[in-house]
Amino acid sequence: QVQLVQSGAEVKKPGASVKVSCKASGYTFTSYGISWMRQAPGQGLEWMGWISAYNGNTNYAQKLQGRVTMTTDTSTSTAYMELRSLRSDDTAVYSCARDPGTVTTLGAFDIWGQGTMVTVSS
Amino acid sequence: SSELTQDPAVSVALGQTVRITCQGDSLRSYYASWYQQKPGQAPVLVIYGKNNRPSGIPDRFSGSSSGYTASLTITGAQAEDEADYYCNSRDSSGYHVVFGGGTKLTVL
Numbered sequence: 001q002v003q004l005v006q007s008g009a010e011v012k013k014p015g016a017s018v019k020v021s022c023k024a025s026g027y028t029f030t031s032y033g034i035s036w037m038r039q040a041p042g043q044g045l046e047w048m049g050w051i052s053a054y055n056g057n058t059n060y061a062q063k064l065q066g067r068v069t070m071t072t073d074t075s076t077s078t079a080y081m082e083l084r085s086l087r088s089d090d091t092a093v094y095s096c097a098r099d100p101g102t103v104t105t106l107g108a109f110d111i112w113g114q115g116t117m118v119t120v121s122s
Numbered sequence: 123s124s125e126l127t128q129d130p131a132v133s134v135a136l137g138q139t140v141r142i143t144c145q146g147d148s149l150r151s152y153y154a155s156w157y158q159q160k161p162g163q164a165p166v167l168v169i170y171g172k173n174n175r176p177s178g179i180p181d182r183f184s185g186s187s188s189g190y191t192a193s194l195t196i197t198g199a200q201a202e203d204e205a206d207y208y209c210n211s212r213d214s215s216g217y218h219v220v221f222g223g224g225t226k227l228t229v230l
Contacts, residue, residue: 035219045157045165045208047219059217095164107212107219108155108170115164 002026004096004113011119012086019082020116022096029077030054033099035109036070036081038092048094050105051079059105086120093117126154126209126222133228134199142194142225144209152212154192156185159206159224168207169194196227204229 007021022034036048049060051070058070069082079096094116097109126146134140144154153172157165167176169185182197192211196203209222 037221044224045159045210045221047210047221050219061218097165104217105212105219107152107210108167109157109165110167110170110176112164112166 002098002111004098004111006094006096006113006116009117009119011121014087014120014122016086016120017082017084018086018118019080020094020096020118022079022081022113024053024077024079024098027098029072030074031102033101033105034070034072034079035097035099035105036079036094037097037109038090038094039115040089040092043092046092048081050099050101052102053079054102057103083118086118088120091118091120126211126220128207128209128222128225130223131226131228133230134196135230136201137198139195139197140199140227142196142207142227144192144194144222145190146211146220146222147190148211148213148220149187149190149192151214152216153187154185154209154211156183156192156194157208157210158203159208160204165208199227199229201229203227 005023033052035050051058071080096113098111100106156169159165168183173185184195206224208224213220
């Protein structure tokens, strides 16, 4: 079946980096994009950015520009999201989702990963 | 970038009809998508495009749009529909996505 499986929970210190993986199966990886979202405890969803699994093009949310990098490995159908210079307010569940857009995000995310809790604490 | 505005909370009696709305400038140019999220679970896409339901979504869920407002309607709400509902759309640039703040639906 079509699914996205993410890596496990992480605990990081302020200033460190985290890299979350998202492995796709059940569909042709390069025919879609991947968008990343995060959700702080008790808060709403925040879109972080998008990557085309077709050609690696990216668009990042303005507030995260310079701290986030999204990549893909088409040989393993895996997408990655790295966030640097972590702060306490980066504590959130980070989720990948299948995005129908390969040229730009199309915003309708039909398959979601299970989420990865990232805790930033000294 | 633009914003999408949702009412924080809405309630509906069991079996009745409820409309959840989402307002924003980008909705003049782009359709909204709607997601249902239950506690501790990943969001589930329930409506996308003009009024499309992914496979497995009951037909009591429907979507509509007029001007700056998109709406999700649940006709004959069930107890299992109690959840948070989020709208999103592409922003005015077309290259980014914005989410509404979410609406907590209570089924009485």
